[in-house]
Amino acid sequence: MLYPASQNGLVTVKPTVGLVSCAGILPISHSQDTAGPMTRTVRDAAMLLNALAAEDPLDPATERQRRPTDYTADLTGDAMKGARIGVPSDPADLLNDRYYDKLPPGSAKAMADAIKVLEDLGAVIVRANIPTAGWIGGPGTSMNVLNRNPLSRNKGNVATPPIVFLYELKRDLNLYLRRTSWPSTRRMRSGRCGSAGPVPRRRHDQG
Incomplete structure (x- = not known):
């Protein structure tokens, strides 16, 4: 939220994890990512946060957070x-x-x-x-991953993604696909994503 808001002249609030429900959202890292408002004014952001900040039985993390009665009270x-x-x-x-x-x-x-x-x-x-970013983390927070995909233009290159990207996203993506029933996610679960329609199917580098 911070980057797109700063690039587009918008106001945003990145809530503490658990303040806003993330049910139905696929995060890169469920321990760090969260939903929040992006608006034109601070007042709009506070009003929207009033509606978003609520306990949700579908997101256990929301049970642990305290919430003020009105975020606009201090404006x-x-x-x-x-x-x-x-x-x-x-x-x-x-x-x-x-x-x-x-x-x-x-x-x-x-x-x-x-x-x-x-x-x-x-x-x-x-x-x-x-x-x-160069000082934060250290050994164990990222890992080297060799791209072995024969169809990728980056084959043979080594990426260094954060550990949470590899493990949390993999878990959360599988969980998200199991819980949804839209046609697009059914195709992803069955491995048929991208196979529908007249356009020839390509693996990666779709362009």
Whole structure:
């Protein structure tokens, strides 16, 4: 949600896992991914979160979360006053940065302007070096996978996906397919996905 919202000028809230039900959703990682609102305004996001945040017997994770009665209650004119907002500072390690590396001038100006607006509204900007993707994790959080598919254009290449992508997605995809009965998922379960219609079937690299 964070990336598509930032790329399209939208407001989003990524809820704590379990705040919003993920029943019927196929996540990449059920321990990390969650559903949430993407809207044009903060008020719209708060109103939508009021409707989304609810306990759901189909998602046990929702049983453990507390929820306020109204997320719009704190939407006041001075709500930003005193709020502490972290902003990644200039990196200590230029070769291991994911926040400022090759940032286009237009993007850098837009970010600086947004920070200035928050400061003018009374927010306290906390600049700090934040561990980047290169520092987070370590041995055991990802693994090398050799592409052996003879029909793939990437055959012979090695990918390093996160462990959760390999194990959680595999489990959740199978569970999702078992629980759904739409024609498209029935074809996927039977291995006939892509075989219907006049277009010749291709494995991977469909294009």
